[in-house]
Amino acid sequence: SQQGEEDPQALSIQEGENATMNCSYKTSINNLQWYRQNSGRGLVHLILIRSNEREKHSGRLRVTLDTSKKSSSLLITASRAADTASYFCAINTDKLIFGTGTRLQVFP
Amino acid sequence: EAGVTQFPSHSVIxxxxxxxxxxxPISGHDNLYWYRRVMGKEIKFLLHFVKESKxxxxxMPNNRFLAERTGGTYSTLKVQPAELEDSGVYFCASSQTGAHDEQFFGPGTRLTVL
Known part of the structure; x- marks a missing residue:
C-alpha cells in the first residue's frame, strides 16, 4: 500500500502541551499535506510541504519532511481544546492518498 | 467566497x-475530486475531473458507481444499485491548478445503506 500510516492512532494531552503526530509512507511523492477533521465536518487543509522542503511553519503548526526516511511529522505547539480533532496526512503522487489519521483529544 | 458544497448531507437508503x-466546487476550480471513507478505514480517492473530463x-470501486460533470461545473456521483458496503462518507474536493496543489474539501455526504 502507498498510503500514509500515522502514529499514534490516538493522543490525549492537556491544554498547553505540545502534540506530535507522525506519518510514514512508501512511495515517491510530489508533496505531503496535513488535514484536520472536526467531528462530523469536512476536511480542512492545514499545510502543504513539497518534496524539496524539509520544514514548514504555519502559526502553531510545524511540519517536517524527511524524504530519505519517507516520513513526516506534525507538531502542534501550545495546544488548545479547540485543536481536538482527527489529523490526517496525505501524500500526493498525482492524487491524494490518505492515512488512517490520528485522533487528538486536548483536555482543558 | 463560497466553499465546496455537497448535497445531501446525509442519505439513508x-x-x-x-x-x-x-x-x-469552488467557482473557477477546474479540478474536482471524489473521495470516500468507509467506516473506520482511510479516506480513499475515487476519481478526478479536469473540467468535464475524467x-x-x-x-472507482466498480461499475455500480457513475460520476459525471456535465459542463465542467457541478458533479454528481450515482450509486446504482447500492450495497451495504457502500456505506460511508463521500467527500468532494476541488482545486484551481491541479492535483499537486491544495484541495478544498466539502463537508461530505454520509451515506447509510440498510
Whole structure:
C-alpha cells in the first residue's frame, strides 16, 4: 500500500502541551499535506510541504519532511481544546492518498 | 467566497436502491475530486475531473458507481444499485491548478445503506 500510516492512532494531552503526530509512507511523492477533521465536518487543509522542503511553519503548526526516511511529522505547539480533532496526512503522487489519521483529544 | 458544497448531507437508503450525490466546487476550480471513507478505514480517492473530463478514475470501486460533470461545473456521483458496503462518507474536493496543489474539501455526504 502507498498510503500514509500515522502514529499514534490516538493522543490525549492537556491544554498547553505540545502534540506530535507522525506519518510514514512508501512511495515517491510530489508533496505531503496535513488535514484536520472536526467531528462530523469536512476536511480542512492545514499545510502543504513539497518534496524539496524539509520544514514548514504555519502559526502553531510545524511540519517536517524527511524524504530519505519517507516520513513526516506534525507538531502542534501550545495546544488548545479547540485543536481536538482527527489529523490526517496525505501524500500526493498525482492524487491524494490518505492515512488512517490520528485522533487528538486536548483536555482543558 | 463560497466553499465546496455537497448535497445531501446525509442519505439513508435500502440495499438495491439508487442514490445520487452532488458536489458544487469552488467557482473557477477546474479540478474536482471524489473521495470516500468507509467506516473506520482511510479516506480513499475515487476519481478526478479536469473540467468535464475524467482525468483519473482508478479509484472507482466498480461499475455500480457513475460520476459525471456535465459542463465542467457541478458533479454528481450515482450509486446504482447500492450495497451495504457502500456505506460511508463521500467527500468532494476541488482545486484551481491541479492535483499537486491544495484541495478544498466539502463537508461530505454520509451515506447509510440498510
Amino acid at each position: 435500502e440495499k438495491g436502491q439508487t442514490v445520487t450525490l452532488r458536489c458544487d 482525468q483519473d478514475e482508478s479509484g
